[in-house]
Amino acid sequence: MAAERTTLRIGLAGLGNVGAGVYKNLEKNRQLLTERTGAHLEVRRIAVRDLARARDVAVPAEMLTTRWQDLVEDPSLDIIVELIGGVEEARALVTAALKAGKAVVTGNKALLAEHGKELIQLAEQQNKPLYLEAAVAGGIPIIKAVREALVGNHINAIYGIINGTSNYILTRMTTLGLSFEDALAEATALGYAEADPTLDINGWDAGHKAIILAWLSYGHWLRPAEVTVTGIENISLTDVGFARRLGYEIKLLGVIRQDGGGLVEARVQATLIPKKHILASVSGVFNAVAVHGDVVGETLFYGSGAGQDATSSSVIADLADAAENLSNELGSNGFIPHGDTGKAKPIEDTVSQYYLRLRVADTPGTLARIATLLAKRNIGILSVIQPDPEEGDTQSSGTAHLVLTIHDAAFGNMRAAVDEIEAFDCTLEKPVLLRMETLGS
Numbered sequence: 001m002a003a004e005r006t007t008l009r010i011g012l013a014g015l016g017n018v019g020a021g022v023y024k025n026l027e028k029n030r031q032l033l034t035e036r037t038g039a040h041l042e043v044r045r046i047a048v049r050d051l052a053r054a055r056d057v058a059v060p061a062e063m064l065t066t067r068w069q070d071l072v073e074d075p076s077l078d079i080i081v082e083l084i085g086g087v088e089e090a091r092a093l094v095t096a097a098l099k100a101g102k103a104v105v106t107g108n109k110a111l112l113a114e115h116g117k118e119l120i121q122l123a124e125q126q127n128k129p130l131y132l133e134a135a136v137a138g139g140i141p142i143i144k145a146v147r148e149a150l151v152g153n154h155i156n157a158i159y160g161i162i163n164g165t166s167n168y169i170l171t172r173m174t175t176l177g178l179s180f181e182d183a184l185a186e187a188t189a190l191g192y193a194e195a196d197p198t199l200d201i202n203g204w205d206a207g208h209k210a211i212i213l214a215w216l217s218y219g220h221w222l223r224p225a226e227v228t229v230t231g232i233e234n235i236s237l238t239d240v241g242f243a244r245r246l247g248y249e250i251k252l253l254g255v256i257r258q259d260g261g262g263l264v265e266a267r268v269q270a271t272l273i274p275k276k277h278i279l280a281s282v283s284g285v286f287n288a289v290a291v292h293g294d295v296v297g298e299t300l301f302y303g304s305g306a307g308q309d310a311t312s313s314s315v316i317a318d319l320a321d322a323a324e325n326l327s328n329e330l331g332s333n334g335f336i337p338h339g340d341t342g343k344a345k346p347i348e349d350t351v352s353q354y355y356l357r358l359r360v361a362d363t364p365g366t367l368a369r370i371a372t373l374l375a376k377r378n379i380g381i382l383s384v385i386q387p388d389p390e391e392g393d394t395q396s397s398g399t400a401h402l403v404l405t406i407h408d409a410a411f412g413n414m415r416a417a418v419d420e421i422e423a424f425d426c427t428l429e430k431p432v433l434l435r436m437e438t439l440g441s
Helices: 017-028 030-037 087-100 107-127 142-149 166-177 180-189 204-218 237-247 310-328 367-375 411-422
Strands: 007-014 039-047 078-082 102-104 155-161 248-258 264-274 286-293 298-304 350-362 383-385 401-412 432-436
Touching: 007 017, 007 310, 017 030, 017 039, 017 237, 017 310, 030 039, 030 310, 039 102, 039 310, 078 087, 078 310, 087 102, 087 166, 102 310, 107 204, 142 204, 142 286, 166 180, 166 237, 166 248, 166 286, 204 248, 204 264, 237 248, 237 350, 237 401, 248 298, 248 432, 264 350, 298 383, 350 367, 350 411, 367 383, 367 401, 367 411, 401 411, 411 432
Parallel strands: 007 039, 007 078, 078 102, 264 432
Antiparallel strands: 155 248, 155 286, 248 264, 286 298, 350 401, 350 432, 383 401
C-alpha cells in the first residue's frame, strides 16, 4: 500500500530573482519532488514589496500580500522561506517565524554572518529547524557536504572561490586582457553583477560566506570585524601578467582554517594560486570549494555559484529536507556545530607566502637595499624578477619593476617591511602586496 502523502505548506517572503526561481521550479518539478520526498510542496502565500510590479512568473493575485507578517501569522503555513535580503528586516522576519513555531529557510548570507549565532540558538530553543544551504556557493551543496558527508572529519582547511561576479571579472582580465573597469561593465551588462556590485568586488559577499563556513567547520561564530576582507578593485593587468609568468592565477580566495591552538583564521583576499591546482582553472561565474578533512583528505565541490536557478535549487533542497524532518516530527535539521564565538586569529599572525611588486628607481644597489631590509626582519626571498622595459606595462626611463616572491612570513611582519620599503627614496609607487597560497601543492 502506498504511503500517505503529506503536504508542506510554504510561505515565500520575496519574489525577486531567487524567489521567482523557487516558485517557478517548484511548479515545474512538482511531481518529481512529490515522488522523491513523499510530500506535496505547495506555496500558499507570497509576500512582496510591490503588488503592481511586473514579474517573470505568473502568480495568482490572491496569494500575494505586502506584509511578511501575514505569512508568520498564518497558522496553516508550515515553513517560511526568507528571500527578502538585507539584514534587519530579515532578522525580524526569521525571528518572528521561529517564535511562531515555523521552520525557516533562508539564503541570506549577510543575515547569518551578523546574527547567525542568535538565530541558531533561537531555532534550537524553539525546536524548529533553520535551513541555510542557499547562503553559500549558490547551487553547490557545500553546507550539506560539510554538515553531513564530512561529519566524521576534523576540517583542516577550506579554500573557496565563492563569488561568481569577481571570478568572472578576473577571468576576463586574465584571458582577454580587459581592464577591471571594462570587465565589470561587461559583467553588469550580462546580469552577472548587481546594479550595485560593491559587496561582490570589495570581497564582503565572500566574507559573509566565509563566516558561515567557519562556523560549520569549527563551531565558532566570528564577528565580521574579526574577518579580514579585501576585494579585487585594485588588481591591475600588470599584476595579472606577472602572476601568470610566475605560474599562478589571481583569484578572490576565501581561506578558513584553524591552527593548533584553536584560533580560527578566516579571510578573503585576491590571492595567487598555482596554475597546477584545480582551483586556478575555475573560470567565469563558477564557484569551487576545496575542503581538507583529516580522514577524507582533499575534496572539491564545483558548480554554478549564483543565479536564479542555481540558488533556487539549494532552497528547494532545503524544502525537501524540511518535508522529511517535519513529516517525521524531527525538530532539528541534522548536525549543528556547537561552541561559543571562539577566538579569531589576529591577521598579523597569519602566515603565507607573498607576491610583492615594486616600481623603483633603476639605480645600482636598490635591490640589495630591499633584500637587506627583508633579511633584517628574517623574511626570505623565494625569487626575483626584474623585467626588461618591454615586459610588463610601459615604464618611464630610469625606473624599473621589481617582482619578488616571499617565503612564508607572518602578515604583520611582512606588512611592516613593506611600509619601510615604501618610505625608501628609491620607491616610486605604492607597493603591491598579495598573498600566495600553495594549497597543499
